[in-house]
Amino acid sequence: MKAYLSLREAAEKWGVSERRINQYCAEGRIPGAQRVGKAWAIPADAEKPGDPRRTRRQGKTAPAKTASGGLIDQTNLMPLMNTAFAPGKCRETVEAMAPGPRRDIAMAEYHYFSGQAEAAAKEVEAYLTSPDMGARLSACLIYAYSNLTLKQTQRAEFALGELNASLASAGEQVPELRAAAAFISFTGTVLLHLPLPEEMPQAGSFLSFLPPGLRAFALYVQAHYLYLKQEYDHSAGIVEATLAMGASAYPISAIYLHLVAVMDYMSMKQTDRAEAHLLAAWEIARPDDLIEGFGEHHGLLGAMLEAVIKPKWPEDFKRIIDITYRFSSGWRRVHNPKTGHDVADDLTTTEFVIVMLAARDWTTQEIAEHLKISANTAKSHISEAMRKLNVQNRKDLKQYMLL
Helix, strand or coil: CCCEECHHHHHHHHCCCHHHHHHHHHCCCCCCCEEECCEEEEECCCCCCCCHHHHHHCCCCCCCCCCCCCCCCHHHCCCCCCCCCCCCCHHHHHHCCCCCHHHHHHHHHHHHHCCCHHHHHHHHHHHCCCCCHHHHHHHHHHHHHHHHHCCCHHHHHHHHHHHHHHHHHCCCCCHHHHHHHHHHHHHHHHCCCCCCCCCCCCHHHCHHHCCHHHHHHHHHHHHHHHHHCCCHHHHHHHHHHHHHCCHHHCHHHHHHHHHHHHHHHHHCCCHHHHHHHHHHHHHHHHHHCCCHHHHHCHHHCCCHHHHHHHHHCHHHHHHHHHHHHHHHHHHHHHHHHHHCCCCCCCCCHHHHHHHHHHHCCCCHHHHHHHHCCCHHHHHHHHHHHHHHHCCCCHHHHHHHCCC
16 A cells, blocks of 8 residues: 655655745645645655756756847747837737737737737647747746646646746846746736745846736836735825836836735725826727736725726626636635635635625725725625524634735
């Protein structure tokens, strides 16, 4: 009969933390590991996963040089995100690009950000092993997020693992390569609320090596990271400064910057400012149907979509909620096992956003006024959510929320 080790036993054997063992298992890096409830059983004869940096130094999957002789061509690094275009001209801008990796990656970005995950995943699949690291890193990021929406968890975890491995192998000799790998890995990790890789440098150390559009998105990721640390003023300050310095010229980055500002201001109960940023994001996104970000951030926006978008654009709201259900389902399959944080998965989207506000100490009356519903209706939603989660008071709701 085959022997197995617990997370604690494997951690002691290999000299790492239990959290690291949990991450190895979730990423599929320990052959034969089996999930048992919320824990893992690790084969007693399993070997500790190797250091990706050492593997690449030995030449197994070393970053190849591009046609120009360099290790990284930032032209193919999330090109649509890094392109300025007028709202309503997104697809036209992509189609005007010369045929090749840049156009292919940009088209996948367009499909992903407009809620067409299946098309995006198919378009980048061929670039997952590309010797062009700009295209490869972009492909892994798009492939990971697309497959979360498609509920292809193993494919998403594979791509996320590739991102972290690329960061580990980037080294310090080529700043542009290190910056590209850090930017993509930082984006892939923070937006899924996962632990940062051990090799993650400070954002300030790689920002200057990124082109303007990507620098703007990296600052959005930094603001999102500060939001998760509950540094709402600091996060909002970064957003306002980044937008003031010209980030609005890059629609993809601008949409996401405005959305994290909504998160910050709702956390500070500054609903007027939150609404202004939501409408600014919507004005940029709607002409090109770039609605994916609204679905991804739904639970964090403090019911602002329900209060502002739903009454005026009900059909668009329905499509955003469809994205929310699909993305959040895949996201939880990756997030919950890796973090041990069981974010609620059996609430309706309305129940979830109302409970998010309740968990942030909004009163029933404040929630009702925000959503323009009766206090009894708000109370009913909270009571039903508490019943589903089997908790007795509002304080206990926090463990199931994105706080």
